[in-house]
Amino acid sequence: MKDENANIVKITLLFSAIVVVIFSLHFNISKDQSKKMNERGPFGEASVLRFDINDSGDREIAERGVFKEATLGDTTITLEIVDTKADKARGLSGRSSIGLADGMLFVFSNEGTHGIWMKEMKFSLDIIWIDSLGKVVFIKEEISPDTFPEVFKPETPAKFVIEVAAGTVSREGWKVGSRLLFH
Numbered sequence: 001m002k003d004e005n006a007n008i009v010k011i012t013l014l015f016s017a018i019v020v021v022i023f024s025l026h027f028n029i030s031k032d033q034s035k036k037m038n039e040r041g042p043f044g045e046a047s048v049l050r051f052d053i054n055d056s057g058d059r060e061i062a063e064r065g066v067f068k069e070a071t072l073g074d075t076t077i078t079l080e081i082v083d084t085k086a087d088k089a090r091g092l093s094g095r096s097s098i099g100l101a102d103g104m105l106f107v108f109s110n111e112g113t114h115g116i117w118m119k120e121m122k123f124s125l126d127i128i129w130i131d132s133l134g135k136v137v138f139i140k141e142e143i144s145p146d147t148f149p150e151v152f153k154p155e156t157p158a159k160f161v162i163e164v165a166a167g168t169v170s171r172e173g174w175k176v177g178s179r180l181l182f183h
Helices: 002-038 085-090 168-172
Strands: 066-072 075-082 102-112 125-130 136-143 158-165 180-182
Parallel strands (some): 075 102
Antiparallel strands (some): 066 075, 125 136, 125 158
């Protein structure tokens, strides 16, 4: 009887250990899946990151130097994310160029007619304003550095602004109504 009880205890402990391992593996997978889902915005399968401000006023995801691949229309581009006041004011100023498949994404806390200028720019830009649902609402093409101090604003409120090399909008066929999706 003693040996039977010892075997039952051993089997019970082994079974409990297996359950704990399985549960742990499942929890880690679920945690990873949850993390991926939290990075998806309100636009469906692949969508914009959430750049919400939490209750303490801290930015939750976006940080200086963060790059994210996105699709605008049918084109994949790599976007540098800027969301602080200083970074948004600086934008691409002082840089000598930007890659043909690159851009800068300005993230604002709310929708508005956010203005963009060409201060200290060394090359021309196309500028795309996007609403909180990821839809392009306004485009300004071929903006020259010589236009400074003019400020360019959309006719429709937007939450995001993308700057890309001049000619990109025309080359890629982007237009008002195109959709921005993050990978």
